[in-house]
Amino acid sequence: MNPEVIVVGAGPVGMTAAALLDAAGLAVRVLERGPAGPRQAQGKATTIHPRTLELLDAIRMDTGHTVTDELLALGRPTGRVHFAVLPELLDYRELPTPYPFVLMLGQHRTEAVLAGHLSAHGVDVRYTHEVTAVEQHADGVRVHAGARVHEARYVLGADGARSVVRGCAGIEYPGTLPSLCGFVADVRLADPPPEVLHHWTHESGWISVTPLPDGLHRVFGARPGDTGLSPEQVRARQSEGLTEHGLREILHSIAGTDFGLREVVWKSTANDGTRRAERYRSGRVFLAGDAAHIHLPAGGQGLNAGIQDAANLAWKLAAELGGRAPAAITEGEHDYHSERARQSAQLARNTLAQSGLMTTFTPAGSALRELFTDLITGPGGTGETLAFWLAGLDVRYPGTATTGERVPDLRVDGESVFRLLRPDRFLIADATPAGAFAGLGGQHLDVYRVPSSNTFAGLLIRPDGHIARAVPEADVSAMVVAVRDWLVV
Ligand SMILES: Cc1cc2nc3c(=O)[nH]c(=O)nc-3n(C[C@H](O)[C@H](O)[C@H](O)COP(=O)(O)OP(=O)(O)OC[C@H]3O[C@@H](n4cnc5c(N)ncnc54)[C@H](O)[C@@H]3O)c2cc1C
Known part of the structure; x- marks a missing residue:
């Protein structure tokens, strides 16, 4: 039997969308090019913000727990969070949410919980199915994966930044080119700093060292020479990659110590290329997650924003398929594109602003960081505003008065x-x-x-x-x- 919706990509966003569509009673098929099992042992997203935990509470597992319950059992909550790696942290502890903290948890673990849920629920997930083409017609879509053609009423491209689905739908992905190539690694340290460390000098660069579950630390940062690069230079550095020896050297040059670096479990680079799909929907094709927006991983927001996309889309698509959707949510002011594209515009602006704060290695940059630090710690409420923003609690869709706001924690x-x-x-x-x-x-x-x-x-x-x-x-x-x-x- 043909599914109603095909989701391309079993990353965190595709799997969340599939779980929500399944929970809405739709027949879903997920096509993933990679093999079953963990995509990687460690790496990428480590932060799950409060709004994401609220949204994942809507997915009830066979155990009677929600996905959020399972993640909470695995992760490490922290009530104080950085903005642009400034040493003065934002305080989540009084935020009006059941989850007033950031949950530190490796992306592979989040993915494992979602994959386990889809499998337990019998959702049709097909691994080693690389999608090569998508066509749409009046009644549905044809999705080509190898020699097989899969048919459905709608397709969701959650296939990451280089989305094939987006390309096939003819949706442009404009944005700003990368000029930064920072480093990031998950490591074991014999001599870690006693608490979260954000260390800055405008001569040698900055570094963040944050504890993760499983005795690991996430280290990331940048040096003055990592900025002001051409896109070609960024590409060249990314393909060179980061070596363990190189990481040790970088840590010494910035912090004067490698914190007793014992093992590098995962290493990568990060750039500030920022792009947004010009449309999140074209006919029967939708985009979500990195397929719809990418930016510098500042403040740990890509996965979180992608899960918000999935939550915004799933109920609208279920209503559309169920014939109970008013025009305002299919092609009006509350439609998926209108609501989520506004959010990703704010996300792009915010992460670029953080990039500016984080990569201006001059006395002027230091002055800017000091000014921001004063604003965050001062009485004007800037710290609270930024905390609400990063936590995802201020996401507001169009409407008058309270309409469109996130519901309070009733x-x-x-x-x-x-x-x-x-x-x-x-x-x-x-x-x-x-x-x-x-x-x-x-x-x-x-x-x-x-x-x-x-x-x-x-x-x-x-x-x-x-x-x-x-x-x-x-x-x-x-x-x-x-x-x-x-x-x-
Ligand atoms: C260094 C780093 C640190 C980060 N830290 C954070 C953080 O702390 N917090 C946060 O929120 N975000 C963070 N992010 C961003 C986050 O990792 C991404 O936003 C997130 O992975 C996006 O999920 P996704 O499901 O949209 O895409 P992806 O994770 O890219 O998944 C896409 C899936 O689609 C599959 N696929 C691709 N093409 C095809 C095809 N043609 N056919 C079938 N399948 C296909 C892929 O194999 C993959 O499984 C970080 C990113 C980086 C690089």
């Missing part, structure tokens, strides 16, 4: 509302004393009582945890209108 019988969200269901949070909205529940709509609020009587909440409408009074007809605006029944 409690339903002591449990967070984020654990009750499902990709095929809206949720009414009923804060009226008499449960005025109780009768509105239905096939794609749950109603839960929540503690009374000064700001609303009822909230209509989208499956991805954003506010669709706030109804100020116990006015059932106003809520019915809100539901009809978002759900064609």
